[in-house]
Amino acid sequence: MSGPQRLVVDTSVATYLLVSEPPPGQEAKWEEALELSLINTDEWRLCLATPALGEVLAGVPKSKRKQAAEILCRMFEILDLDKDAAIVVGDIALEGIRGRKKANRQAVKIDVEIIACAVRWDAGGVCFFDGDHERIINRVGLDLQAGSPTSFTPPQQPLFNGREE
């Protein structure tokens, strides 16, 4: 596919976009999540898989959920968990939950669905804060770039080169 590649944003990152002020003790993650707006749009197109969209919207008050969904759909391309994505879920689900404690399996299932959407829609990367995605991607051997938002944003240009003019 020519043009920008799809970058699938996980719930762990997108949830921080709901708050306009940094939550106490989570300033670094909040700032990093907001760096999504700095992503080079010639290189990456921001996407949200439907399972992640559902999770993010669970954090929004019910009265504003519909409007919030419309805004999120403008910020991200929404990737459906459709039949083809379900086949990918079937391919990777067991690998994803293998070796995980029973209590963590539900969370991993959602991660598997998000990664399945990424594979089904030919995404180039998955962006997250927790390590589950990377573990699944490595274990299944998927060709997806994985990391936190800063690993997809262009490196900061230094304002000074260390010398004063």
Add this chain to the structure above:
Amino acid sequence: MSKHVEVKFHLQAEGLSLDTFGWSDLKEFLDRLLPALAAMEGGPTAANALPVRVEEGSAQPVLRVPQESLRAVYRFRAGPNRNWTLDQKIKAGRVYDYLEEKNARLECGARVLKDVQVPTGRPDWQIRQATTLTGDVRRTGGLKGRVEIGFDEFGHVHCDAGRGLAKELGKHLYERVAVTGVATKDAKTHALLTFKIQSYELLARAGFQAALGELHELLGDDMNEFDPEAFLAEIRS
């Protein structure tokens, strides 16, 4: 001070009488009639066409207009011809639409009432205007360099862009753009018929930031106590 004359507008339709012609009906009729009259050269305007009364006989609103504007009323009554401007056709078209919607006839005159001529088989007037529209690039290509854009306001339209611009826009497939060019719209429905793209601006990045601002504005104080880490732990436990 100029002389004034009374002009009667005799509306005739089944079931229409003074008992059924209420204030809102009168307003709707005059809101369409007065711009049409004012559009005629020397025609009476909303400021100098004074409502006097509504007479019996179906419904006959009577307006007092300056005598020198009577010729314009008669030109309106005679119906469109090749000398009418586009603006006159569009504004008179709204009166014709009203009459067609109500299945009504309209006569008018100062002394002798004559039918207002409603042209049959009216062509759809088109409006051409330079404008900027936003939407998503859906498809580009072809010999003539056409670009299909899903406009926010008008839906999907195949636009003329020329090969150079089409090639450029092809690099931004499925992205949001603001395109500037010349639009042709249906004067009656305001549907976008054609669009010739002259330039474009990529909106993706500005769109994300603007939408993020909109999201924060929407949620506002509701999220003051929101703890993303605790929420994630809860939803995924």
